[in-house]
Amino acid sequence: MAEPAIVLFAHGARDPAWARPFERIKDLLEKKRPGATVELAFLELMEPPLAETVENLARAGHKAITIAPLFMAQGGHLKNDLPKILAALRAEHPATTITLLPAVGDVDSILASIADWLVGATAP
Amino acid sequence: MAEPAIVLFAHGARDPAWARPFERIKDLLEKKRPGATVELAFLELMEPPLAETVENLARAGHKAITIAPLFMAQGGHLKNDLPKILAALRAEHPATTITLLPAVGDVDSILASIADWLVGATAP
Numbered sequence: 001m002a003e004p005a006i007v008l009f010a011h012g013a014r015d016p017a018w019a020r021p022f023e024r025i026k027d028l029l030e031k032k033r034p035g036a037t038v039e040l041a042f043l044e045l046m047e048p049p050l051a052e053t054v055e056n057l058a059r060a061g062h063k064a065i066t067i068a069p070l071f072m073a074q075g076g077h078l079k080n081d082l083p084k085i086l087a088a089l090r091a092e093h094p095a096t097t098i099t100l101l102p103a104v105g106d107v108d109s110i111l112a113s114i115a116d117w118l119v120g121a122t123a124p
Numbered sequence: 125m126a127e128p129a130i131v132l133f134a135h136g137a138r139d140p141a142w143a144r145p146f147e148r149i150k151d152l153l154e155k156k157r158p159g160a161t162v163e164l165a166f167l168e169l170m171e172p173p174l175a176e177t178v179e180n181l182a183r184a185g186h187k188a189i190t191i192a193p194l195f196m197a198q199g200g201h202l203k204n205d206l207p208k209i210l211a212a213l214r215a216e217h218p219a220t221t222i223t224l225l226p227a228v229g230d231v232d233s234i235l236a237s238i239a240d241w242l243v244g245a246t247a248p
Contacts, residue, residue: 015199070196076139115152121192
């Protein structure tokens, strides 16, 4: 299977409505990249967990899986928990290339878009 | 004092480096809105807390304070904790207009910018 697989990785919450922004990003991405497989996965409180999602994609034959952490900033979850999950997944699926993208808050274009929105939303 | 005051409200974390994206958004916003007072405030684990920040701005004479929740999605913090903090602040400062903006994940232009970045970052 040659298509790239992209996993949008979010924190998770008790309220199902919390996931809506991530579902909308998934929809937008699927429209812009019709060939790609895009999945949502969560750290806690929501299903499916990241490891299960990546394992299913690897078993389905995806040789390149990109994980995009949709977090505003890099806290303990991304700095401590995620590297352990990744190391275990890479050890179990050595034929699969698992790439980790930066957090949303480390991307200049997204920070600029937040600042631009704030300029408009707070215009006198 | 006529200038608008904008409070960038983030979750907070133990690691001081966590706050960097929010500091960068503050810098960008200050450059684009030279007249505005922009402050960072946090829900937990980091200083200053939201209530203290808004109170200081109101005492300094700001009559219009806008709170921008820099959260990826609306969870229990924004749906339950924040309305209580806001109600107490509005009761204590009736002459100050306190406006609450939507969360980052509820803004179409920001979701589009995240999707656009993902398209580029995962290009085959």
